[in-house]
């Protein structure tokens with residue numbers, strides 16, 4: 001069945017005010033499955049007219065765009081000599097079961113990307129098809145998904161304090177976070193995001209969107225908002241944006257930990273900050289780490305996360321090894337030494353884009369806010385006791401130097417958000433417990449978010465909720 005057909009089905013479904021709409025598939029391959037699901041929901045819910053009721057007192061549409069690893073990815077796999085075929089659409093990222101699956105090494109393979117040096121483009125690993133999962137309908141986000149779990153406190157807060165409902169006026173928009181902005185551009189991923197936001201706005205009675213963009217999602221959205229060809233779309237669809245923990249100047253040395261030792265959980269600083277590097281440095285790479293390394297190896301997204309000379313200084317040392325040290329300026333060599341030619345070829349482009357994004361400054365008519373945590377130790381130099389191996393996982397660093405930040409992004413980088421938003425719109429939350437991840441879960445982070453939402457017309461659902469929000473922020477360390 002062609003993509004056109006699923007669009008038609010979706011339009012019929014929308015006109016009837018059905019609850020069960022789906023996004024237009026990113027892939028023609030998945031169109032059949034999706035169309036079938038769309039039809040099913042069509043027959044189940046076509047007698048409902050709940051969306052008319054929803055239009056009585058509609059709130060601004062809330063959109064949540066997550067960062068690296070945030071969106072659930074589903075897909076199929078043809079199979080090869082080492083790994084079993086996966087013919088039915090299956091959740092690949094993120095599902096715990098992979099950890100105890102005998103196919104764990106294959107997990108990394110499914111998520112990894114192929115790089116073509118001639119065309120400078122990335123594609124799914126051979127035999128694999130992966131795409132971002134929309135759930136039962138656009139912005140629904142599958143019930144059991146880790147994306148829902150990760151933002152559980154945020155979603156609960158938005159529901160109980162501001163009266164939001166997922167799929168009605170609150171939407172979690174997925175995208176393929178593996179490929180970086182360049183990869184999204186190459187494969188229609190930018191269009192995938194704007195189309196989903198447009199559909200979300202349509203579902204919520206045409207109420208313009210407030211886009212909450214977390215972490216790398218902020219780089220993605222800031223790029224989209226500045227695109228000249230999308231200005232009309234932006235004006236018609238989006239009224240404001242909130243960049244949360246945005247790495248506009250990279251993440252100091254944090255992501256080198258993920259790239260070199262496959263330790264993805266550094267992106268959840270609240271867990272990993274509890275253990276000193278002298279302890280974690282003793283852990284050999286685990287089977288999981290090795291598989292995650294395979295997946296994270298050569299992800300084009302990393303280029304956006306590596307600190308630029310203008311942010312940390314060109315001579316700042318990010319990685320120390322017994323044979324060679326790597327300064328900010330020498331990070332391309334580090335990519336080459338680890339065997340990531342794709343990442344190295346893209347680094348200058350990612351840096352130039354990040355730099356240009358800040359130079360262009362605020363987008364006219366788009367109310368822009370920044371929200372982030374500070375006061376959390378953030379890795380700025382990693383000290384390893386062995387040389388960088390080529391295409392193989394390294395032991396974790398045995399010593400780490402830290403600077404102030406949110407545990408993932410350093411404060412200098414976080415504060416670059418001020419190039420895109422007026423001073424009055426910047427909210428810094430200083431607490432050891434408010435880090436890159438918990439900024440959207442801790443009462444202090446949620447209070448600041450609520451204050452921004454109130455300014456944007458998404459007020460508290462009652463004075464009582466307002467009092468509770470402030471009381472919780474005051475009472476929690």
Ligand SMILES: *[C@@H]1O[C@H](CO)[C@@H](O)[C@H](O)[C@H]1NC(C)=O
Pocket residue numbers: 047048049053
């Ligand atoms: C649609 O809404 C109207 C008014 O709110 C209500 O009277 C009617 O029963 C609803 N129809 C269905 C099929 O739910």
Ligand SMILES: *[C@@H]1O[C@H](CO)[C@@H](O)[C@H](O)[C@H]1NC(C)=O
Pocket residue numbers: 088
């Ligand atoms: C794939 O899905 C079909 C239809 O839902 C089902 O009959 C079949 O058992 C599934 N295959 C596997 C390997 O799960």
Ligand SMILES: *[C@@H]1O[C@H](CO)[C@@H](O)[C@H](O)[C@H]1NC(C)=O
Pocket residue numbers: 116117118119
């Ligand atoms: C890279 O892309 C070019 C052009 O599409 C193609 O001819 C070539 O075979 C590709 N290289 C690899 C290694 O896939």
Ligand SMILES: *[C@@H]1O[C@H](CO)[C@@H](O)[C@H](O)[C@H]1NC(C)=O
Pocket residue numbers: 026027028029113122123124128129130131179183187
């Ligand atoms: C992966 O496969 C899906 C399904 O065919 C496709 O839509 C997507 O663009 C591919 N992504 C990459 C990076 O090749």
Ligand SMILES: *[C@@H]1O[C@H](CO)[C@@H](O)[C@H](O)[C@H]1NC(C)=O
Pocket residue numbers: 281282283385386395
């Ligand atoms: C590095 O440290 C690990 C863990 O302490 C140790 O097992 C390994 O032998 C060390 N490697 C070198 C080259 O010293």
Ligand SMILES: *[C@@H]1O[C@H](CO)[C@@H](O)[C@H](O)[C@H]1NC(C)=O
Pocket residue numbers: 317320321322323324325
């Ligand atoms: C790397 O940096 C460390 C610590 O700053 C220093 O002690 C060491 O001599 C340097 N090594 C090389 C090879 O430059």
